[in-house]
Every structure is written in C-alpha cells, then in structure tokens.
Amino acid sequence: MKKILSIMLCAALTGTTVFALAGCSGGGEKKQDKGEVNIYNWTDYVSRGEYDLMDVIDEFEKETGIKVNYTTYETNEEMYNMLKQSNSSYDVICPSEYMVSKLIRENMLLELNYDNIPNYANLSERFKKLSCDPDSKYTVCYDWGVTAMVYNTKMVKNKPTDWDALWDESLKGNILMFNNSRDAMAVAMQQLGINPATCTKEDVDKATEKLKEQKPLVKKYVMDQVFNEMQNNQSALAAYYAGDIAMMMEENEDLDYCLPASGSNLFYDAMCIPTSSKNKENAEAFINFMQKPEIAAENFKYLRYGTPNQKAIELLDKEYTENELSFPSDEYLDKCYVFSDIDDEVYAYMQEKFVEVQAN
Amino acid sequence: MKSKKLSIPYIIWMLVFTMIPIVMIGITAFKDSHGNFSLEPFMKAFGYTGVFLKSLWIALLSTLICLVLAYPLAYLLTRMKKSSQNTIQMLLMIPMWMNFLLRIYAWMILLQKNGPLDTALSLLGIHGTYIGNTGAVVLGMVYEYLPFMVLPIFTVMSKIDGGLIEAAQDLGSNGFAVLRKVIFPLSIPGVISGITMVFVPSASTFLVSQYLGGTDDIMIGDVIDKIFWTDQSTGSAISLILMILIFVFLVLMNLFGDEEAIA
Numbered sequence: 001m002k003k004i005l006s007i008m009l010c011a012a013l014t015g016t017t018v019f020a021l022a023g024c025s026g027g028g029e030k031k032q033d034k035g036e037v038n039i040y041n042w043t044d045y046v047s048r049g050e051y052d053l054m055d056v057i058d059e060f061e062k063e064t065g066i067k068v069n070y071t072t073y074e075t076n077e078e079m080y081n082m083l084k085q086s087n088s089s090y091d092v093i094c095p096s097e098y099m100v101s102k103l104i105r106e107n108m109l110l111e112l113n114y115d116n117i118p119n120y121a122n123l124s125e126r127f128k129k130l131s132c133d134p135d136s137k138y139t140v141c142y143d144w145g146v147t148a149m150v151y152n153t154k155m156v157k158n159k160p161t162d163w164d165a166l167w168d169e170s171l172k173g174n175i176l177m178f179n180n181s182r183d184a185m186a187v188a189m190q191q192l193g194i195n196p197a198t199c200t201k202e203d204v205d206k207a208t209e210k211l212k213e214q215k216p217l218v219k220k221y222v223m224d225q226v227f228n229e230m231q232n233n234q235s236a237l238a239a240y241y242a243g244d245i246a247m248m249m250e251e252n253e254d255l256d257y258c259l260p261a262s263g264s265n266l267f268y269d270a271m272c273i274p275t276s277s278k279n280k281e282n283a284e285a286f287i288n289f290m291q292k293p294e295i296a297a298e299n300f301k302y303l304r305y306g307t308p309n310q311k312a313i314e315l316l317d318k319e320y321t322e323n324e325l326s327f328p329s330d331e332y333l334d335k336c337y338v339f340s341d342i343d344d345e346v347y348a349y350m351q352e353k354f355v356e357v358q359a360n
Numbered sequence: 361m362k363s364k365k366l367s368i369p370y371i372i373w374m375l376v377f378t379m380i381p382i383v384m385i386g387i388t389a390f391k392d393s394h395g396n397f398s399l400e401p402f403m404k405a406f407g408y409t410g411v412f413l414k415s416l417w418i419a420l421l422s423t424l425i426c427l428v429l430a431y432p433l434a435y436l437l438t439r440m441k442k443s444s445q446n447t448i449q450m451l452l453m454i455p456m457w458m459n460f461l462l463r464i465y466a467w468m469i470l471l472q473k474n475g476p477l478d479t480a481l482s483l484l485g486i487h488g489t490y491i492g493n494t495g496a497v498v499l500g501m502v503y504e505y506l507p508f509m510v511l512p513i514f515t516v517m518s519k520i521d522g523g524l525i526e527a528a529q530d531l532g533s534n535g536f537a538v539l540r541k542v543i544f545p546l547s548i549p550g551v552i553s554g555i556t557m558v559f560v561p562s563a564s565t566f567l568v569s570q571y572l573g574g575t576d577d578i579m580i581g582d583v584i585d586k587i588f589w590t591d592q593s594t595g596s597a598i599s600l601i602l603m604i605l606i607f608v609f610l611v612l613m614n615l616f617g618d619e620e621a622i623a
Contacts (some may be wrong), residue, residue, distance in 0.1 A: 075589065077588075077589040077590065181586075215575055218575050219492060219574065219575070220492060220574060220575060221575065225570075225571065228468070232472065232474075233473070233474070234472055234473050344590075345393075347590060348393070348590035348591050351586065351587070351589055351590040351591065352404070352587065352590075352591065352594075354586070355408075355583055355586050355587055356407070358575070358578045358582075358583075358586075359407075359408055359410060359411045359578055359583060360410060
C-alpha cells in the first residue's frame with residue numbers, strides 16, 4: 001500500500017512538472033502571428049523587473065507582439081564558439097568591441113537597416129561611430145564603461161591614485177585582481193608604459209613578468225566574487241568595472257573608488273545581428289526598442305554601466321548622471337584606450353600566459 | 361537475443377553522448393591552430409604538470425579523508441535499527457537537494473574573515489585565516505562528496521550475511537578480528553566504488569577551488585576552462601591527459617578489488 005502511494009505521489013509530481021513546462025511554452029503561442037526573436041545576451045544585462053524596475057522584455061512582447069526567446073552567455077568567447085560551432089540561430093547578440101571586430105572580420109554579422117532603428121538618433125555622437133565599426137554598418141552601442149579600482153577606506157591608508165596601488169606591498173594578501181586575461185594584462189601593460197590596444201607578443205611577455213611579480217600580493221583572482229569580497233570587508237583593494245563599483249558602494253559605505261590617473265580601458269558592448277539570424281526585422285525592432293529613452297534609462301538603472309543614449313540620460317536623476325563611475329568626464333575618456341581589434345594570435349597568447357601566471 | 365534488442369537505446373545513447381565526444385576531443389587534441397596534425401597541444405599541456413599534480417593531490421587527500429570518515433559511519437549504520445538508518449541516510453541526502461554552488465557559497469560565508477567560525481574562535485583567543493588555502497578546498501570537497509562515499513559502502517556492508525559474522529564469532533574471533541577478517545574484505549567493492557565516485561569528480565572540478573581556494577589552488581579544471589576560450593586544442597589535450605590519468609587510477613583500483621565495482 002505504502003509503495004503504491006509513493007508511486008502515485010511520484011507520478012503526480014512528475015505530472016505537475018510536465019504540465020508546468022507545457023504551460024510555459026503554451027503561454028507564448030497566443031501572439032505567434034508576429035513571429036519571434038532570439039536574443040543571445042550577457043547574463044544579467046537587461047532589467048527583468050527586479051529592484052522595482054520595469055521588465056523590459058515583457059514590455060517589448062506586450063508592445064510588439066513578438067515573442068522573445070532569451071538566452072545568455074558569460075563571456076564573449078562562449079558566445080563566439082556558440083555562433084561558430086552550433087547550428088542555433090540567434091537574431092541579436094551583444095558582443096564587446098574586440099569581439100565585434102573579430103565577427104566583422106570573419107563576415108559573421110549582417111549589415112543593419114538603420115531605417116528600422118530610428119531610435120539610433122538618440123545615441124550621443126561619441127558612441128555612434130565606434131572604432132570597431134567606423135562606418136556604422138553593423139552595430140548599435142548598448143552600454144559602455146571603464147575599468148577602475150575600489151578600496152575599503154578603513155583598510156587602505158594611502159588613497160590609491162593609479163594602478164600601481166595593485167602592486168603595493170603594504171596591502172599584501174588583501175588585493176583582488178581581474179580573473180580575465182585581457183583586463184589583467186592591460187593593467188600590467190599600463191604600469192609598464194605599453195599601450196594595451198596595440199600590444200605585441202613581446203609586450204605580453206613583459207606584462208606576464210609584471211603579473212608574476214604581483215601574484216604573491218594577490219589574495220585572489222576574481223570576477224563576480226568581488227562583490228562579496230568588497231561588500232563584506234573581506235579585502236582592501238580590487239580592480240573591477242566602474243559600473244559595478246557604483247553598485248558595491250551603495251552596499252558598503254566604507255568603500256571608495258579611484259579612476260586611475262594614467263587612464264584605463266574604455267569598453268563597450270554593441271547589439272548586432274549575426275548571419276545566422278532568421279528574423280532580421282524583429283531583431284531590428286528589438287534593438288530599436290532597447291534604445292527608447294525610457295527603456296534605456298531602466299536598463300541603465302539596473303546595470304549602472306554608462307548608457308550611450310543621450311535622451312535616456314536626460315531622463316535620469318542627477319545622482320546618477322553626476323556619478324563619475326557611470327559617466328566619467330570626456331577628459332578622462334580621452335585618456336582611455338579601446339581594445340578595438342586585438343590580433344587573434346596575440347589574444348590567444350595572452351590567455352595562455354595568464355593561465356601560466358596562475359598555474360605557477 | 362531479446363536482451364540485445366533492449367540494450368540498443370543505451371548503446372545509441374553511449375555512442376552519441378560518450379564515444380563521439382571523446383573521439384572529437386581526441387581529434388582536436390592533435391591539431392594546431394591552423395587545423396594541421398601537430399603534437400604541440402600536448403607539449404603545451406605538459407607545461408601544466410604542476411597543476412595536474414596539485415589537482416590529483418587535492419583529490420587524493422579529499423578521497424582519503426572521505427574514506428576515513430565514511431567507513432566507520434557506514435559500519436555503525438548497519439548496526440542500527442531500520443528507523444535510525446533511514447533518518448541518518450535522509451540527513452546525509454538532504455544537503456544534496458540544494459544546489460552545489462549554493463552550498464559552496466555557504467562555506468565561503470562560514471569561513472570568511474569575521475564569519476561565524478572566525479568570530480567563535482576569536483572569542484577563544486585563536487586568530488587565523490580559514491579560507492583561501494588548500495585546507496579550505498579539501499574541506500569543501502569532503503563536504504560535497506562524503507555522501508557518495510558513505511552510501512555505496514553502506515549498501516555493500518548491509519548485504520553481508522549475518523551468518524558469516526556469527527560463524528566468525530563462534531570460531532573465537534573478537535570484534536576487531538571480525539571487522540578485519542570478515543567485514544572489511546567483503547566491503548571492498550563498496551569502498552572501491554566509493555573511492556571512484558569521490559576521486560573522479562574531485563580531480564576534475566574547479567568550482568570549489570575557485571570559491572574556497574587562494575591564488576595557489578588553481579586546479580586543472582580551471583586551466584581547461586580558461587584555455588578553451590582561445591585554444592581548443594590544448595584544452596582538449598589537457599582533458600585527454602586527465603582522462604587517461606583517471607583511467608589509469610581506476611585500473612589500479614581494479615587490481616585491488618572486484619571488477620564489477622568500477623562505476
């Protein structure tokens with residue numbers, strides 16, 4: 001009897017799951033007449049209704065009747081390998097500048113029809129003709145930011161002013177470094193007076209030595225773990241992305257930031273349509289929707305990386321727009337370099353050398 | 361004949377999801393960046409010997425600690441009433457209902473500076489760092505994989521015929537002699553599958569070391585992950601070497617025990 005009962009319970013549980021799943025896919029079918037759009041974006045990159053913000057994907061579906069299939073990736077390389085090696089078709093992707101160059105070089109992007117993206121006019125001039133797409137044929141900039149440092153004022157005595165703080169002996173065992181070859185190597189190169197945007201293999205070797213020198217001082221190489229480490233006073237100093245630093249500072253008032261005096265990396269991600277796209281017009285509608293001022297403003301509030309959308313900035317409160325971390329001054333941006341086109345071989349070498357730093 | 365037909369779906373499954381991927385890894389491992397045949401990926405892979413050794417060492421240490429903890433527990437379990445057995449098995453299983461990453465996060469918070477452990481020990485006048493070292497990684501592994509050691513040993517042990525134990529006792533064996541001469545030899549299949557189930561995943565994981573370890577605790581899984589970003593060949597070569605190492609380990613284990621125990 002007991003057995004029969006448990007079998008029935010199991011069956012009931014499985015049944016509910018199947019129905020729930022069926023319910024999910026069934027729900028979207030109502031508006032299928034307008035077709036669908038397959039978005040392949042960074043994890044946590046658009047506002048999905050958390051923190052009392054708007055769920056922009058929901059809003060897009062409601063307004064246009066186009067069904068959104070949303071999938072995410074964690075790194076540019078993951079996205080690239082997926083495009084290159086799988087048969088899945090995506091309509092919108094959001095690669096970073098160096099990946100845009102690579103995709104254009106390998107003919108993996110479709111030219112956009114800007115007539116379908118009237119909101120492109122809302123973008124500020126600086127972010128219209130991106131260095132990776134100088135003629136503006138393939139891209140609509142989604143967000144941008146710089147790398148910077150965050151430190152705990154109770155643990156760091158001398159206020160950091162430049163990247164050399166990451167090599168400060170007195171902070172031994174309290175420093176967090178990028179767990180990502182490009183950003184870590186770039187910081188080391190700046191220390192050595194090399195322009196990371198035009199680096200060669202020899203420069204990578206030099207940067208590798210510099211990072212090996214730093215390793216005994218480093219507590220950990222981190223990416224997302226930096227939030228826990230800094231917000232809970234576990235570490236003194238970290239290099240990370242400025243928009244995220246603004247978020248950390250809201251959680252812990254002992255934190256302060258430093259935009260390195262010698263400049264830093266200006267990065268941006270741009271929405272593009274890959275050649276595998278089967279719904280190009282819907283993709284353009286999505287890209288256009290994302291540049292509506294009120295939508296871009298919601299996404300900004302969620303993300304805190306600078307928005308290129310001038311009209312959206314006008315909608316934002318001063319506390320946001322005056323924050324140097326989200327919107328560094330033009331003078332500062334002029335000091336920054338952009339990784340618009342790293343040679344594949346140099347980049348692979350960088351990655352290999354960075355693993356070597358960590359492995360030995 | 362009938363049994364052969366029934367096995368067809370499994371054979372197809374294994375062919376598609378096990379054999380073909382392994383062959384693809386094998387092919388990729390012998391290519392250079394231009395797609396030509398080359399041994400370069402293996403030359404590069406051997407540059408990570410130190411990481412290989414460290415990973416295997418951490419896995420071995422975790423497996424041994426699991427075994428030392430799990431064996432007495434499994435033995436005690438077999439001596440208990442059915443109802444207590446069920447309760448303890450349940451308690452072992454419950455943490456596994458939670459996401460792996462969440463459990464590691466919990467350890468991170470427990471061990472961190474000014475965390476519960478640090479605060480408690482500071483009250484006793486003991487100050488130290490409990491996270492960011494190899495010890496923390498081993499602790500995390502032991503925590504994650506202990507149930508995989510306890511359950512197979514317990515299953516095998518509970519099937520030992522009580523008559524054999526009584527016979528040994530009748531012939532004058534004391535408790536320790538019974539354990540050494542009857543229970544332990546008969547429980548070896550369980551021990552071997554336990555070791556396999558702990559050693560194999562702990563040698564190839566990297567999440568635990570990424571969250572609980574420091575800069576020196578990089579594991580081979582982490583190297584494979586990073587190298588794969590830009591260089592699939594070297595990544596495949598490292599994976600292949602790791603598979604061979606694990607295979608050799610399993611064969612060695614096999615020499616000590618029953619063939620059927622190998623998972």
